[in-house]
Amino acid sequence: MSFQATGDRFAAFRHVSYLRFFFARFLVSFATQIISVSVGWQMYDATRNAVYLGLIGLVQFLPSLVLVLVTGAVADRYNRRAIAAICIVLATACSAALLFLTVSGAFSPLPVFLILVVFGIERAFMAPAVASLAPNLVPPEDLPNAVAWNSSSWQTAAILGPVAGGLLYGVGPSVAYSVAVAFSAVSAVLTFMIAKPAQRTSHAATTWHSILAGYRFIWSEKVVLGAISLDLFAVLLGGAVALMPIYARDILTLGPWGLGLLRGAPGLGAIAMAVFLATYPLRHRAGVYMFIGVALFGVGTLIFGISHTPWLSMAALVLMGASDMISVYVRETLIALWTPDHVRGRVNAVNMVFVGASNELGEFRAGLMAWGFGAVPAVVIGGIGTLVVALVWSLGFPQLRKIDTLDAPEREGEPQPA
8 A cells, every 4th residue: 555655744743652652762772872882981991802892782682583583473462562661661770780880890791791681682572562663653654754753763862872971971980871771761651651552463372373474574575675684784794883992992092972972973974864864755766775875884884994083984974874874764664664563573573683683793793803803904894895785785686676665565455463
């Protein structure tokens, strides 16, 4: 079915439940960014070992991979709002545990990694629930607008969160963790305040057939498969976030505040692009623009890798954020509009594993390569790999390249719940 976007820049915010969802997501994302900057800097300060920086991402990704057959099914079977709220409460507790380790002087790799595993578990359940909740809060014609604003919410947090995290960490690590705890707690309250939305759920017996419904849908929709896998391999190779503490301390000599600026720079580019896309949505040649975005992400990664000048490094990161947002916008809109609601949780669980693999495993890859070859070669090789992925996927998934509009395809009828 084809839905015509309203053209109203703030269409999604006309719905009260979405408004609460937007700010709840912003606050918990902001808190996550503060935690990420603080833990990364604190860990590198304590160990001076790039491998530990890579492990920070790996231990948070593994729960999503291990639990992927469970988390999506839970989001499709139970109240997505309640799942998200409970997970945010758990994230608040994890932030409080990091605060306790810092205040007590017990911060060390083992207890921190254990806490990050719990973070990973709650994110594994929260991600498909949150991604599947947004389409239940707005009508179909406002969904592309909501997708753009969802991305802008996260990216605004990605700009302000790292900068605030760096500044707060400069005042004191305990201050940074305290703010993260407060923001997460408010986010949980807002999420509980969202009215229970209409949600098509499946109450059929849980079988392997139903559990694997998300994989089957993605495999059958080559456009969705191409979009998800393109992001996976592009960011897996091009991600340089884990190495930013090394760049901030050893290459650009910027300190904690500079690390916050580096972490926030991609978000600056992304939020600018998200606002642009919310105002001027892609109406034609969406697939081509997605591939252009991935290629520009690779170029930005290369520039960042070789730069020893702070302003040029930040400009490259801004380019990376803006170009990545194009890919995110196309991918998330395709998934939101093309996926039937009764399998949306399972599809989003698989998508989040791919996203987690691209981000967290990308950080692990970067950490290992930096340990073996140095930070600069690790980033440069990743940038080249991203360019190669853009070329190969444009040839291997012509259906994705030829996508014009982001409207859902015409179907004979919506399939019944699995």
